[in-house]
Amino acid sequence: MSNIAGKRLDAKRRNILYACVLLxxxxxxxxxxxxxxxxxxxxxxxxxxxxxxxxxLFEQMSYEGHPCLWHLLLMPLVRLGLPYISMNILSLLIMAxxxxxxxxxxxxxxxxxxxxxxxxxxxxxxxxxxxxxxxIPLFAFMMAHFYRTRRExxxxxxxxxxxxxxTHVIMLGMAGAASLVWLAEAVAGYRRDHDRRALLLQGGxxxxxxxxxxxxxxQISAPQASTAYHFSMDxxxxxxxxxxxxxxxxxxxxxxxxxxxxxALAALFCLWALIRAVRKRESTLLxxxxxxxxxxxxxFAVHVLIRPSxxxxxxxxxxxxxxxxxxxxxDIRDVWLRRxxxxxxxxxELVTYFLCPWIFNExxxxxxxxxxxxxxxxxxLPEETIFLEVNEARASALLPYLSEDYVFYSPRDGEPVSxxxxxxxxxxxxxxxxxxxxxxxxxxxxxxxxxxxxxVTATDDAFEDHLxxxxxxxTADAEPLxxxxxxxxxxxERYTLYAIPIA
Numbered sequence: 001m002s003n004i005a006g007k008r009l010d011a012k013r014r015n016i017l018y019a020c021v022l023l024x025x026x027x028x029x030x031x032x033x034x035x036x037x038x039x040x041x042x043x044x045x046x047x048x049x050x051x052x053x054x055x056x057l058f059e060q061m062s063y064e065g066h067p068c069l070w071h072l073l074l075m076p077l078v079r080l081g082l083p084y085i086s087m088n089i090l091s092l093l094i095m096a097x098x099x100x101x102x103x104x105x106x107x108x109x110x111x112x113x114x115x116x117x118x119x120x121x122x123x124x125x126x127x128x129x130x131x132x133x134x135x136i137p138l139f140a141f142m143m144a145h146f147y148r149t150r151r152e153x154x155x156x157x158x159x160x161x162x163x164x165x166x167t168h169v170i171m172l173g174m175a176g177a178a179s180l181v182w183l184a185e186a187v188a189g190y191r192r193d194h195d196r197r198a199l200l201l202q203g204g205x206x207x208x209x210x211x212x213x214x215x216x217x218x219q220i221s222a223p224q225a226s227t228a229y230h231f232s233m234d235x236x237x238x239x240x241x242x243x244x245x246x247x248x249x250x251x252x253x254x255x256x257x258x259x260x261x262x263x264a265l266a267a268l269f270c271l272w273a274l275i276r277a278v279r280k281r282e283s284t285l286l287x288x289x290x291x292x293x294x295x296x297x298x299x300f301a302v303h304v305l306i307r308p309s310x311x312x313x314x315x316x317x318x319x320x321x322x323x324x325x326x327x328x329x330x331d332i333r334d335v336w337l338r339r340x341x342x343x344x345x346x347x348x349e350l351v352t353y354f355l356c357p358w359i360f361n362e363x364x365x366x367x368x369x370x371x372x373x374x375x376x377x378x379x380x381l382p383e384e385t386i387f388l389e390v391n392e393a394r395a396s397a398l399l400p401y402l403s404e405d406y407v408f409y410s411p412r413d414g415e416p417v418s419x420x421x422x423x424x425x426x427x428x429x430x431x432x433x434x435x436x437x438x439x440x441x442x443x444x445x446x447x448x449x450x451x452x453x454x455x456v457t458a459t460d461d462a463f464e465d466h467l468x469x470x471x472x473x474x475t476a477d478a479e480p481l482x483x484x485x486x487x488x489x490x491x492x493e494r495y496t497l498y499a500i501p502i503a
Contacts (some may be wrong), residue, residue, distance in 0.1 A: 017110075018103040025099050025117050026092065032128040032362050033088045039368040039491050040397040040420075042130050045219040046087055047399060047419035049074035061219035064421040068219060069166040070132035084400045088127075091134040091498055095127035098137035102322070105145050107329045112345050121318040124359045125311065132168055140165040140319045141179060144326035150182065151189075151198065154205025157182070162212035169220070170313055172213075173298020174320055177291040179209045185287065265344040272337055284331045311355060315330030321348060361490060368493040369484035374401030376482045376497075384441055387453045388432070388500075390464050393420040394493055395456035399458055408455070414441045430463050434470050435500075442502050451499040453481065458492045474500050 006389045038046075044064075051072045052060060057068050077086045099122070102113055116122055126134045142160040150157035164175045186202035189195070270289070296317055303313075325345055332338045366372065376397065377385075383405040389395035392410055399408065399418050410417040411432040411439075432438050454475070459465050468475075475498045484494035 015104075018100075021069045021117065022096065022099055022103060025123070026096050028118065029092050029123055029127040031093070032093060032124055032359070033085065035362050036088065036128055037368045037398065038084060038088070038130070038182070038372040038397070039370065039493055041391050042087065043370070043397040043400050044393070044419050045071055045074060045131065046078065046084065047396060050078040050400075050404075052420050058219050060421075062222045065220060066132060066168045067166040067216050069163075070134040070135060079190075082124045088130045091130040092127040094134045094138055095122070098141050099139040099426070101138070103143060106322075106326045108325060108345075109342065112325075112342060112349070115346060115349040116318075116322060119318075119349050120311075120356045120359065121315040121349075121352045122358070124362075125315055127363075129312070131312070133316065135167040136164070136171060136316050137319045137322075139167060140174070140323045141326070144323045147327045148330075150205065151202070154201050155208070158205030158208035165209060165212040165216055168316070169216075170299050170302055170314075170316055171295075172216075173209055173301075174291065174295035174323075175213075176298070177294035179206060180294075181287050181291055189297075261347050262458060265340065265347050269337070269340045269344045272340065277317060279428060285328050288324050288328045292320060295320045315352070318348065318352065321345070358490070361488065364492060365488040366452050367490045368397060369489060369495050370397035370493055371401055372400045373482060373484060373495040377406065380481070381453060384446075385453050386445055386449060387455055388438065389417070389455050390467055391459055392417055393460070396420055397493055398455070398495070411463075427461075433463070433466065435474070436502065438471075439502050449502050451501050454498045456498065456499050457494065457495040471498075471500060474498070 047070075048060060048064075049056060054075075056074070057071055061068050066088055069308065074087060074088065077090065099117055102108075102116065108111060122137070126137065141162055143164065146153065146157040146160055161175050161178050164171050164178075182202070186199060186206070189202075190199040299313070300318060322345075325341060329338070329341070332341065378401070383403070385406075387395075387406070387408045389408050389410060392412075395408055396417075396419055399406070407416050408418070409415065410426075412426055412429040414431050432441055437454060442452050454471065456468060456475070459468065478498060481499055482498040483496045
């Protein structure tokens with residue numbers, strides 16, 4: 001009886017400790033959220049959820065290049081009229097759920113869990129900067145949690161993989177590798193046991209990721225129509241040199257000597273684990289290792305062939321490695337191999353502490369100038385003002401802070417615009433390319449128009465530069481209506497508003 005009571009007391013103390021760690025994690029990231037100004041990528045998702053129906057949202061995903069699950073989760077927040085910050089709160093809640101899974105369910109040592117939670121991979125980037133990436137840790141940990149019961153409860157493991165498919169295209173490698181390994185395992189099990197019922201159960205579970213993949217392909221059926229799509233044959237022809245260049249850049253991101261230590265420990269563990277798994281036929285460890293290798297290789301291929309990865313995308317590899325450690329830890333019988341894995345995890349986690357020390361500037365400086373500029377518009381300029389954008393993507397960051405009565409217009413076609421469409425045909429248009437065309441357009445909208453409010457931001461192409469140049473006679477000596485303060489800022493989202501006279 002005393003042993004049972006002692007175990008209950010230990011469990012109670014452990015739960016209290018985990019709850020305190022989770023609370024500290026939530027409060028730490030909430031302090032960032034309360035200081036954070038959402039930027040254009042966050043605004044894009046919010047505006048898509050606000051302005052599109054579900055069929056329109058599915059169609060838009062070809063231009064976005066990733067699934068719409070995140071936007072579907074945002075839709076209730078927008079349609080219920082909740083404030084813009086609710087998007088960040090949702091990200092934090094999702095990450096808190098992932099943190100709870102890690103704390104209570106992962107078989108890893110507590111120091112490794114705590115180090116993971118408060119590094120830049122787990123804190124700030126995913127819970128604070130609100131984007132679809134926050135779904136990756138939750139579904140990766142669900143995959144890890146249901147991994148050991150995939151034969152008895154295949155639907156839960158299959159659902160976890162299916163949900164991972166709907167997070168971001170960079171996670172297709174992990175979802176695909178996990179599905180293929182599971183399929184091979186199911187076929188091998190049937191050949192060994194001839195258990196048709198077990199095979200059908202595994203097949204039912206595997207059907208979920210397959211259906212999810214079909215749904216994803218329907219959403220991104222024409223990525224080449226998007227300006228965000230950068231694949232070309234030149235990239236294939238120059239592949240060897242670009243692979244080496246990308247590898248050097250990724251390696252140089254880590255501060256020395258941690259980069260050497262982390263890579264050396266990871267390489268040593270992988271080599272040792274692979275040799276042991278092959279020689280001793282430890283198939284469980286080998287299966288997890290195959291998923292890890294294919295998932296990371298896929299991400300590197302996307303980085304080289306399609307679009308270079310930012311810190312946010314590279315942090316997803318951190319959660320793939322945590323998944324591997326979670327599912328393989330109980331099966332590592334070699335004490336030194338387990339210690340080596342622990343050292344590799346600690347080194348990887350410590351690296352995230354050094355990658356982005358500037359995040360604490362969030363407390364001191366604005367992340368984006370959008371919120372302050374929108375506040376000026378809301379307090380100073382009437383809703384019937386005609387607003388003309390220079391850069392659609394950057395100007396869109398203002399709109400979630402304003403009521404829907406404020407209308408911004410695109411210089412591409414002179415039509416109202418909220419989110420950036422990323423449509424190549426749209427960006428090929430140059431309707432409002434000089435003062436005369438802008439004047440005629442404005443008077444057609446409002447015959448009594450006296451001025452147009454030009455929203456000037458950083459530019460991304462030659463047409464935007466040209467538009468600023470042709471309007472320079474009306475802006476060079478004019479006092480701007482508003483200019484973002486000249487102070488440090490964590491993004492390039494600075495705004496200047498000019499009143500362009502319509503004579």
